[in-house]
Amino acid sequence: MATVAAAGAHEAHEHAHYTTTGLNHRKIAMWTFIGSECMLFGSLISTYLVYKGRSVVGPFPHEAWTSPTGQAFKPILNIPVTSASTFVLLMSSLFMVLALAAVENKGKPGYEGLLGASKFWLAATAAAGATFLGFQAFEFTSFVHEGLTIRTNLFGTSFYTLTGFHGTHVAVGVLWLMTMLFIDLKRGLEPRDAINVDIMALYWHFVDVVWIAIFTLVYLIK
Amino acid sequence: MATSSAISTTASAAPQPSVQSGLWSWLTTVDHKRIGLLYLYTALFYLLVGGLEALLIRTQLARPNLSVVSAEMYNQLFTMHGTTMVFLVVMPLSAAFFNYLIPLQIGARDVAFPRLNAFSYWVYALGGLFITLPIFFGLAPNGGWFGYAPLSGPTYGGGYNMDFWVLGLQILGISSLAAAFNFITTIINMRAPGMTLMRMPMFTWMSFVVQFLIVLAFPVITAALFFLQFDRFFGTNFYQVQAGGDPLLWQHLFWVFGHPEVYILVLPAFGLVSEVLPTHSRKPLFGYNVMAFSGMMIGFLGFGVWAHHMFAVGMGPVADSIFAVTTMLIGIPTGVKIFNWIATMYGGSLRFPTSMKFAIGLIAMFTIGGISGVMHSSPPSDLQQTDTYFIVAHFHYVLYGGAIMGIFAGIYHYFPKITGRLMNERLGSWHFWLNFIGLNLTFFPMHFSGMLGMPRRIYTYDAGQGWDLFNMISTVGTYLLLVAGLIFAYNFFSSRKRGAVAGNDPWGGATLEWSIPSPPPEYNFAQIPEVTSRYPMWDLKAPDRTASLEHVHPSADDIAAAHAVPVHEETERRSAKELGIAIPFSTIRPFMVALGIIIMFSGLIVLHVGEFPLAMAAMLGGSAFMVGSLYAWLTSPLE
Numbered sequence: 001m002a003t004v005a006a007a008g009a010h011e012a013h014e015h016a017h018y019t020t021t022g023l024n025h026r027k028i029a030m031w032t033f034i035g036s037e038c039m040l041f042g043s044l045i046s047t048y049l050v051y052k053g054r055s056v057v058g059p060f061p062h063e064a065w066t067s068p069t070g071q072a073f074k075p076i077l078n079i080p081v082t083s084a085s086t087f088v089l090l091m092s093s094l095f096m097v098l099a100l101a102a103v104e105n106k107g108k109p110g111y112e113g114l115l116g117a118s119k120f121w122l123a124a125t126a127a128a129g130a131t132f133l134g135f136q137a138f139e140f141t142s143f144v145h146e147g148l149t150i151r152t153n154l155f156g157t158s159f160y161t162l163t164g165f166h167g168t169h170v171a172v173g174v175l176w177l178m179t180m181l182f183i184d185l186k187r188g189l190e191p192r193d194a195i196n197v198d199i200m201a202l203y204w205h206f207v208d209v210v211w212i213a214i215f216t217l218v219y220l221i222k
Numbered sequence: 223m224a225t226s227s228a229i230s231t232t233a234s235a236a237p238q239p240s241v242q243s244g245l246w247s248w249l250t251t252v253d254h255k256r257i258g259l260l261y262l263y264t265a266l267f268y269l270l271v272g273g274l275e276a277l278l279i280r281t282q283l284a285r286p287n288l289s290v291v292s293a294e295m296y297n298q299l300f301t302m303h304g305t306t307m308v309f310l311v312v313m314p315l316s317a318a319f320f321n322y323l324i325p326l327q328i329g330a331r332d333v334a335f336p337r338l339n340a341f342s343y344w345v346y347a348l349g350g351l352f353i354t355l356p357i358f359f360g361l362a363p364n365g366g367w368f369g370y371a372p373l374s375g376p377t378y379g380g381g382y383n384m385d386f387w388v389l390g391l392q393i394l395g396i397s398s399l400a401a402a403f404n405f406i407t408t409i410i411n412m413r414a415p416g417m418t419l420m421r422m423p424m425f426t427w428m429s430f431v432v433q434f435l436i437v438l439a440f441p442v443i444t445a446a447l448f449f450l451q452f453d454r455f456f457g458t459n460f461y462q463v464q465a466g467g468d469p470l471l472w473q474h475l476f477w478v479f480g481h482p483e484v485y486i487l488v489l490p491a492f493g494l495v496s497e498v499l500p501t502h503s504r505k506p507l508f509g510y511n512v513m514a515f516s517g518m519m520i521g522f523l524g525f526g527v528w529a530h531h532m533f534a535v536g537m538g539p540v541a542d543s544i545f546a547v548t549t550m551l552i553g554i555p556t557g558v559k560i561f562n563w564i565a566t567m568y569g570g571s572l573r574f575p576t577s578m579k580f581a582i583g584l585i586a587m588f589t590i591g592g593i594s595g596v597m598h599s600s601p602p603s604d605l606q607q608t609d610t611y612f613i614v615a616h617f618h619y620v621l622y623g624g625a626i627m628g629i630f631a632g633i634y635h636y637f638p639k640i641t642g643r644l645m646n647e648r649l650g651s652w653h654f655w656l657n658f659i660g661l662n663l664t665f666f667p668m669h670f671s672g673m674l675g676m677p678r679r680i681y682t683y684d685a686g687q688g689w690d691l692f693n694m695i696s697t698v699g700t701y702l703l704l705v706a707g708l709i710f711a712y713n714f715f716s717s718r719k720r721g722a723v724a725g726n727d728p729w730g731g732a733t734l735e736w737s738i739p740s741p742p743p744e745y746n747f748a749q750i751p752e753v754t755s756r757y758p759m760w761d762l763k764a765p766d767r768t769a770s771l772e773h774v775h776p777s778a779d780d781i782a783a784a785h786a787v788p789v790h791e792e793t794e795r796r797s798a799k800e801l802g803i804a805i806p807f808s809t810i811r812p813f814m815v816a817l818g819i820i821i822m823f824s825g826l827i828v829l830h831v832g833e834f835p836l837a838m839a840a841m842l843g844g845s846a847f848m849v850g851s852l853y854a855w856l857t858s859p860l861e
């Protein structure tokens with residue numbers, strides 16, 4: 001993979017460029033991107049909250065509902081299952097930290113064994129992300145079976161949109177992790193690549209933090 | 223796997239050598255100056271389009287009960303006029319200056335992400351076509367530039383018209399956001415040694431503020447547009463009143479974006495006149511710090527006034543009062559700017575080239591718009607004025623009299639830097655005066671027709687309501703503006719070839735862009751300058767003007783790290799290769815990614831037509847093309 005290697009060499013070259021703050025360009029750009037993402041999720045979450053309790057028909061998130069035709073619906077959110085998927089996503093952040101540490105410290109004493117196994121931690125992070133997506137797919141399909149689609153009511157509309165956007169962000173993150181893993185498998189990530197992993201980690205942790213907000217505001221608070 | 227094949231295709235493709243002319247070189251350029259030119263030409267073209275739309279509008283309204291265009295066509299015309307002027311003219315004209323000037327003003331060789339920069343432009347260019355072409359088929363958006371849902375939703379806004387609007391704005395948003403990330407990074411991280419934030423030229427300062435506004439305001443309309451898009455394409459309920467949806471949700475989200483947007487439109491123009499006025503007053507900008515902070519203050523308060531666009535919806539006295547007060551507050555930093563510009567001229571030795579005329583014109587015209595703005599910051603007064611021509615008068619004084627005049631000042635001022643030649647001053651003067659008179663003839667009478675109750679967005683009106691004369695004058699004024707525009711176009715294109723040769727610094731400018739040849743070489747600065755004050759070129763050429771200002775040298779470490787040398791005039795033109803400066807490779811990939819995005823979005827239109835397989839092909843094919851091109855881009859070296 002000549003180009004991948006070349007891209008790596010080019011990164012090293014970029015470090016040689018003078019920057020005003022001494023920080024890497026892409027890191028600053030990622031922080032600005034995260035700033036704008038805050039506004040995006042802020043708008044999505046506010047819309048969900050504004051519409052909370054305003055659906056004219058069920059099913060509802062936390063309350064049972066009986067339709068005019070007499071059909072009974074349970075409260076739709078499954079908090080135990082989502083707690084499990086939340087836990088998996090939180091663990092993925094831990095794996096991400098370990099992956100970054102492994103790349104940063106590759107070859108240093110104390111990082112020979114599992115702690116230096118960047119491939120393992122990258123794969124674990126990606127797997128945890130994918131598991132979270134699996135949970136979400138399960139959640140969406142079971143909700144649809146229980147009678148809630150994105151068209152059913154305001155709750156369905158705002159719920160699927162909000163969590164769907166978050167899920168898309170996780171999916172992009174998983175793709176990014178897999179690309180990084182691919183590069184690691186091909187040529188091995190080294191400390192000079194740490195900045196790339198660092199930026200990815202920034203994104204990943206952000207997506208995680210957003211989920212904590214969503215989990216609290218949508219699932220836990222009645 | 224798609225990824226691995228994308229990566230291996232690039233492995234075999236050698237980086238292309240950069241070609242300097244021909245279509246291909248423009249498609250693949252990543253040079254911030256050439257991208258700036260692309261923005262400039264494209265946006266001037268759209269100024270013509272938006273202007274012709276306005277001309278048709280005004281022709282239709284010249285006299286009562288005309289039928290130059292149909293009611294439906296009229297709706298499309300005013301919607302496209304507003305949308306074009308805001309998103310395809312003023313923002314990109316500002317972007318042209320961001321691109322061209324920011325690196326030159328801060329002493330950098332390019333922007334932080336040259337390829338992302340090309341991507342921003344191509345998304346804008348293709349997105350502009352996406353939203354503009356439908357008018358030729360009578361399918362242009364017809365729900366106003368503010369696209370109020372539920373009127374723009376599936377129930378009341380069926381058909382394809384608003385599809386193009388929703389998707390088009392979504393596409394244009396990508397362009398603005400990508401550019402904003404780029405410029406923020408550039409300004410934070412690529413300043414030459416000694417170019418501290420408080421030494422940045424005022425245009426760069428205002429641009430900096432604007433990028434933050436874009437980063438924070440655009441995601442809000444992105445969300446609002448996604449909701450509308452989902453309502454239209456997937457049958458969701460966001461703006462569906464029968465499902466309990468709130469008809470005000472759109473208005474709030476739109477104006478949380480929309481009000482910062484008006485500062486996004488006008489602050490770059492403020493920045494430009496803040497360059498022109500000191501140069502031609504031959505005096506430092508009065509109250510530099512206050513100018514920078516008032517810009518930040520405007521940006522900050524700009525997020526707290528959105529609901530003054532919504533006084534008429536009945537938010538209640540508390541909300542109305544709060545937004546009235548914040549709106550009046552924002553008048554303060556704006557007023558501060560006006561006074562600082564006047565104080566900059568006071569006691570200066572003034573010159574009046576065309577750029578200066580436009581800059582002074584901005585001060586006068588924007589003040590009129592500012593005063594009518596303060597008038598409708600008061601809810602009782604606004605209830606009389608909202609949705610009348612009074613509002614149309616107000617926002618054209620700030621947008622035409624502010625943004626467009628400022629941008630013209632910038633064009634006349636920087637034309638010699640960009641082309642190496644001066645524009646013709648006599649024609650410039652004609653342009654200015656016809657423009658000035660035309661502008662006032664067009665928009666001043668609208669205050670009166672508005673006060674007499676003429677509503678906006680009506681395609682015709684009956685005689686005998688006292689509106690006829692005012693409308694006639696407005697229309698005459700518009701034709702005068704057309705003449706002014708034609709003079710400008712002639713001047714612009716003929717001066718490019720035949721204008722007097724300008725040299726590095728025809729105006730005696732104070733900032734770094736005037737230290738290098740015109741047009742600047744590919745690498746901008748042969749040597750990165752070491753900056754010690756706000757007005758480095760005046761330190762060299764007119765030290766008496768800057769003697770009282772602070773001069774501080776950057777640290778030796780920074781100077782060494784950047785290989786910087788004291789500011790000096792660079793006159794020699796050598797190739798980047800001779801100087802050993804690495805220039806980014808030109809590449810087609812940013813264009814390809816942009817194209818992928820457009821194909822993807824077009825798929826949604828096809829979906830609405832009902833051609834399901836074709837729609838899926840476009841959406842999946844477009845996204846695969848986009849992702850593939852993106853991987854190819856990211857895995858190829860920059861320089």
Ligand code: HEM
Nearest residue numbers: 273276300301304307308312366367621622678679680700
């Ligand atoms: C070339 C000179 C111009 C003329 C003669 C003109 C004329 C008009 C008129 C008559 C309307 C009202 C249409 C109606 O309500 O039925 C209008 C609307 C508008 N104009 Fe202009 N305009 C000009 C330039 C500009 C510029 C430079 C901008 C912005 C930078 C602009 C932005 C708008 C916007 C945002 C609307 C509101 C459209 C809507 O209600 O959806 N115009 N213009």
